Amino acid sequence: MGAIESGFIGQSVRRKEDARFLLGAGQYTDDVTLPNQTHAYFLRSPHAHAKIRGIDTGKAKKAPGVIAVYTSADLEGVNGLPCGWLITDVDGTPMKEPPHPVLAKGKARYVGDHVALVIAETQNQAKDAAELIDVDYEVLPAVVNVVDALKPGAPQIHDEAPGNKCYTWAIGDKSAVDAAFAKAAHVTKLDIVNNRLVPNAIEPRAAVATYSRADDSYTLYVANQNPHVERLLMTAFVLGLPEHKVRVIAPDVGGGFGSKIYLYAEETAMVWASKRVNRPIKWAAERSESFLSDAHGRDHVTHAELALDKDGKFLALRVHTTANMGAYLSTFASCIPTILYATLLAGQYTTPVVYCEVTAAFTNTAPVDAYRGAGRPEATYVIERIVHQAGAEMGIPQDEIRRRNFIRTFPYQTPVALLYDTGGYDACLDEAMRIADVKGFAARKSDAAKRGKLRGLGYAAYIEACGIAPSNVAGSLGARAGLFEAGEVRVHPTGSVTVFTGSHSHGQGHETTFAQVVATRLGIPIENVDVVHGDTGRVLFGMGTYGSRSLAVGGTAIVKALDKVIAKGKKIAAHLLEAAESDIEFKDGKFTVAGTDRSKAFGEISLAAYVPHNYPLDKLEPGLNETAFYDPTNFTFPAGTHICEVEVDPDTGVVSIVSFSACDDFGNIINPMIVEGQVHGGLCQGIGQAMLEHCIYDSESGQLLTGSLMDYALPRADDVPSFKVETKVTPCTHNPLGAKGCGEAGAIGSPPALMNAVMDALSSVGVTHLDMPASPHRVWQAIQSARA
Amino acid sequence: MYTFEYQLPKTLADAAKALASTGGKPLAGGQSLVAAMKLRLAQPGTLVDLRGISELAGIRKEGDALVIGAMTRHADVANSAVVKGAIPALAVLADGIGDRQVRNMGTLGGSIANNDPAADWPAAVVACNATVQTNKRKIAAGDFFKGMYETALGADEIITAVSFPIPKKAAYAKFPNPASRFALVGVFVAQLADGSVRAAVTGAAPAVFRAAPIETALAKSFTPDAAKAVKVDAKGLNNDLHGSAAYRAHLVSVMAGRAVAAAG
Numbered sequence A: 001m002g003a004i005e006s007g008f009i010g011q012s013v014r015r016k017e018d019a020r021f022l023l024g025a026g027q028y029t030d031d032v033t034l035p036n037q038t039h040a041y042f043l044r045s046p047h048a049h050a051k052i053r054g055i056d057t058g059k060a061k062k063a064p065g066v067i068a069v070y071t072s073a074d075l076e077g078v079n080g081l082p083c084g085w086l087i088t089d090v091d092g093t094p095m096k097e098p099p100h101p102v103l104a105k106g107k108a109r110y111v112g113d114h115v116a117l118v119i120a121e122t123q124n125q126a127k128d129a130a131e132l133i134d135v136d137y138e139v140l141p142a143v144v145n146v147v148d149a150l151k152p153g154a155p156q157i158h159d160e161a162p163g164n165k166c167y168t169w170a171i172g173d174k175s176a177v178d179a180a181f182a183k184a185a186h187v188t189k190l191d192i193v194n195n196r197l198v199p200n201a202i203e204p205r206a207a208v209a210t211y212s213r214a215d216d217s218y219t220l221y222v223a224n225q226n227p228h229v230e231r232l233l234m235t236a237f238v239l240g241l242p243e244h245k246v247r248v249i250a251p252d253v254g255g256g257f258g259s260k261i262y263l264y265a266e267e268t269a270m271v272w273a274s275k276r277v278n279r280p281i282k283w284a285a286e287r288s289e290s291f292l293s294d295a296h297g298r299d300h301v302t303h304a305e306l307a308l309d310k311d312g313k314f315l316a317l318r319v320h321t322t323a324n325m326g327a328y329l330s331t332f333a334s335c336i337p338t339i340l341y342a343t344l345l346a347g348q349y350t351t352p353v354v355y356c357e358v359t360a361a362f363t364n365t366a367p368v369d370a371y372r373g374a375g376r377p378e379a380t381y382v383i384e385r386i387v388h389q390a391g392a393e394m395g396i397p398q399d400e401i402r403r404r405n406f407i408r409t410f411p412y413q414t415p416v417a418l419l420y421d422t423g424g425y426d427a428c429l430d431e432a433m434r435i436a437d438v439k440g441f442a443a444r445k446s447d448a449a450k451r452g453k454l455r456g457l458g459y460a461a462y463i464e465a466c467g468i469a470p471s472n473v474a475g476s477l478g479a480r481a482g483l484f485e486a487g488e489v490r491v492h493p494t495g496s497v498t499v500f501t502g503s504h505s506h507g508q509g510h511e512t513t514f515a516q517v518v519a520t521r522l523g524i525p526i527e528n529v530d531v532v533h534g535d536t537g538r539v540l541f542g543m544g545t546y547g548s549r550s551l552a553v554g555g556t557a558i559v560k561a562l563d564k565v566i567a568k569g570k571k572i573a574a575h576l577l578e579a580a581e582s583d584i585e586f587k588d589g590k591f592t593v594a595g596t597d598r599s600k601a602f603g604e605i606s607l608a609a610y611v612p613h614n615y616p617l618d619k620l621e622p623g624l625n626e627t628a629f630y631d632p633t634n635f636t637f638p639a640g641t642h643i644c645e646v647e648v649d650p651d652t653g654v655v656s657i658v659s660f661s662a663c664d665d666f667g668n669i670i671n672p673m674i675v676e677g678q679v680h681g682g683l684c685q686g687i688g689q690a691m692l693e694h695c696i697y698d699s700e701s702g703q704l705l706t707g708s709l710m711d712y713a714l715p716r717a718d719d720v721p722s723f724k725v726e727t728k729v730t731p732c733t734h735n736p737l738g739a740k741g742c743g744e745a746g747a748i749g750s751p752p753a754l755m756n757a758v759m760d761a762l763s764s765v766g767v768t769h770l771d772m773p774a775s776p777h778r779v780w781q782a783i784q785s786a787r788a
Numbered sequence B: 001m002y003t004f005e006y007q008l009p010k011t012l013a014d015a016a017k018a019l020a021s022t023g024g025k026p027l028a029g030g031q032s033l034v035a036a037m038k039l040r041l042a043q044p045g046t047l048v049d050l051r052g053i054s055e056l057a058g059i060r061k062e063g064d065a066l067v068i069g070a071m072t073r074h075a076d077v078a079n080s081a082v083v084k085g086a087i088p089a090l091a092v093l094a095d096g097i098g099d100r101q102v103r104n105m106g107t108l109g110g111s112i113a114n115n116d117p118a119a120d121w122p123a124a125v126v127a128c129n130a131t132v133q134t135n136k137r138k139i140a141a142g143d144f145f146k147g148m149y150e151t152a153l154g155a156d157e158i159i160t161a162v163s164f165p166i167p168k169k170a171a172y173a174k175f176p177n178p179a180s181r182f183a184l185v186g187v188f189v190a191q192l193a194d195g196s197v198r199a200a201v202t203g204a205a206p207a208v209f210r211a212a213p214i215e216t217a218l219a220k221s222f223t224p225d226a227a228k229a230v231k232v233d234a235k236g237l238n239n240d241l242h243g244s245a246a247y248r249a250h251l252v253s254v255m256a257g258r259a260v261a262a263a264g
């Protein structure tokens, strides 16, 4: 494994992809317009829970411009949408997996559930026709709150899931935890809700599906984070099509945050229909459709207890979480509140025993799945809020209670399955405290008090598991797919390079970061490297981008392919230079005979590979094009400390973020500017969750009350401060780049840092409980009830 | 959006005729109307675009009043030296509406005709005791706003301008809804030329209203503390996921106090 440390590594190279985005030359799915294209519109259920007694499409079919109208009755031979992760119940049975039909069959189970597909010459005609479809609904009582859904007598959503329960799952040694609690000097208890969120990528979901009679093949353009996975799930599980007859292209994608990982009903129905109508079909969600039908995030209700000894050492953590799955199991829904959540509950601490039980249930709401951080923000939120509360209750300063419990020897086996390879938690805490000017806080607080304002400081020391994932480990935990990554390095005759990666960039800047890795390794100008992603027709294979895995897993696959390119280059060089292969060194773009000045440039070697006149054809194939698959041996463990300082206006309940400081350890960093951008974006989303965002369904009707940006508060630029961001590095020990991943950290550390700051500020007026979001209204109410 | 006809008359008379003959709707900045049409919540058969009628836009002083044409964009109010000289609170109010794009398109006439319960302009119109001028008549502010999205306007009646008597002191304080940034509660306080005090509240109830207890308190003492000390009755105020009636009632006093402070 060659060290990668020079060249473009560690430099804030300007993003190669930005030229096309800034010039308006990006190609998003909705920019794809094919000859003879038609438009799709999905009629959605206006009811949260209703029997569908009949659907009359007669009038709609005769409406102007209508080409076809389909309902579930037409989808013969089409299976339901699959769930990619099997969770086993504590009673040993598999989780309940009720059918997830592409178009609602017999029943609609949430507002926005797909009832019919209308295809017309124009989008407006499709919409007009949809209004003519007569659906005979028998409205049923609905349940949207996950705790309510599990109560006896709650409306029954699926016959296959009695009592609406999907599974109860557990991890950890319960009796050891109970024993530790029995000996505890102090027990801190916490009841919290992790608020439900709507992802809101700037680009709504979109798809264009087209069928070719010439070779009986399909092409799907779709705003998606993992086109190969999309194709695999759609062909093998739902439509029964041979994979080689379906090409999935995820072109420029305007943000995903998890919501574009999944196989959705819309594109599946469109691929199926494209053959029936034998014309291309386009659909792009409107923002209100996105609100209704994109997979939502979070939505946990948790009770946690932390046992401590008299010095504030953690003895045990006991957690019970109820997780909302929504109306159907989305692609990875089942693993988020289990495998990606409970395994993180040790946090950065030496808590010797942890037990967590999770009950997942169905409700009459949109499916819930991974959203930036996916399980890890929920875990961090539980740990860091309870640690804050324990510190406050025991009178131990917030940095001190964390220091007393930090893990300091690595590798470290946690009581909840993970093996941390490396880390340096004190360094991040120290640095975060320095940039947050914790020393000056007391003075700032008393100054604020003079102005009638309440100041608070909040800490969050988070850890996450990224670089998902060793396939065999994931498989043993229920994953129904591998989690490796693939890469290909195609060296062209004149020495320029096209890299094909199974990772997908929807804002992350892979075209730059990966090019930096390749250009550095091959010693060639960065302009000579282009990165291709997002097309099953061009990229060999891929598992896609989520879970901060792209550089650690996708980048490593490319490094492995580079190793092969260099190894073959050495063979060619040895031949040309008439030296032994073992004497050839590759450095700075040159193959040199060790200890001499005889060398061949990288371009000369590539030319020889494609014009093999003087070439060892008897021993070596021509060409210079190498592929690699990389399956990680462990997760990576980015970690850090975030510190938030807030000022609360008790008159209005407004929380102002005075400063936000983050010190993160992402392992080695290829492009600091891109990493900083990822941190900023993550912080904004985390602050959004903590201060503003809250997806609310009406508890009676099941209607989505926050169905637009008029009611769902996304953070704006002036809601967040200018961030103070630093990094510390402990390189990942098990991938050649030493990289851990940085995409989600901001969204993981910031919610508890902010909420702890608010709790700290409000402690002086007696507030002991507050759930996210800390909106002015809620904060004011908390102050009122504390004063009452 | 449903299909619709579009007309661009050059005169007020032609616009009125077009409205009467088609039963259509006036189009101003389109910032409320077009959005509602996109959502298929509004279905006008004909849109009569007022943008071609030059007499409808513009800002001028007429005696003791500031007259703003119905088609004047929020951004033009916000940037107007005449407004800043006469009633600076109106420039501040206009500058706090929506975002730059909305302010560049949205108009005073459109805003008050629409009478969104959380719109900013109605508070100013009521507090300043302004007069709404239409192609048919003059309507006192107190008679213009009828209820949620309801005004005194007839079907083919077009607002031409609003005349604001210049107050002694005035200021607007808005507490934005964190999501929409419309007013969760907005209070416009004005000390009129005759010395009387008006405090008009938007966002808190189904329609703009005058907060009598605040006005009484401010008539006695035009100070922030006087406003803040008033306990506003929560009865009849909006109660929704953005704020309880009690919270809104409380904010009325707080925002009134801040407005008085800003009025100086």
Ligand SMILES: Cc1cc2nc3c(=O)[nH]c(=O)nc-3n(C[C@H](O)[C@H](O)[C@H](O)COP(=O)(O)OP(=O)(O)OC[C@H]3O[C@@H](n4cnc5c(N)ncnc54)[C@H](O)[C@@H]3O)c2cc1C
Residues within 6 Å of the ligand: B025, B026, B027, B028, B029, B030, B031, B032, B033, B034, B035, B050, B070, B071, B096, B097, B098, B099, B102, B105, B106, B107, B108, B109, B110, B111, B113, B114, B116, B118, B119, B120, B121, B153, B157, B158, B159, B160, B180, B181, B182, B183
């Ligand atoms: C993102 C966003 C944020 C916003 N934020 C705010 C905010 O913070 N505060 C706020 O107050 N508003 C806000 N608005 C609304 C904005 O101020 C609109 O401009 C205003 O409500 C309507 O004005 P318009 O000129 O766009 O009217 P249009 O949308 O064109 O028309 C609105 C209604 O008025 C009628 N109409 C228009 N002109 C006349 C006339 N001269 N005579 C008779 N009837 C007429 C139309 O027929 C229609 O029924 C926001 C809008 C958007 C899109």
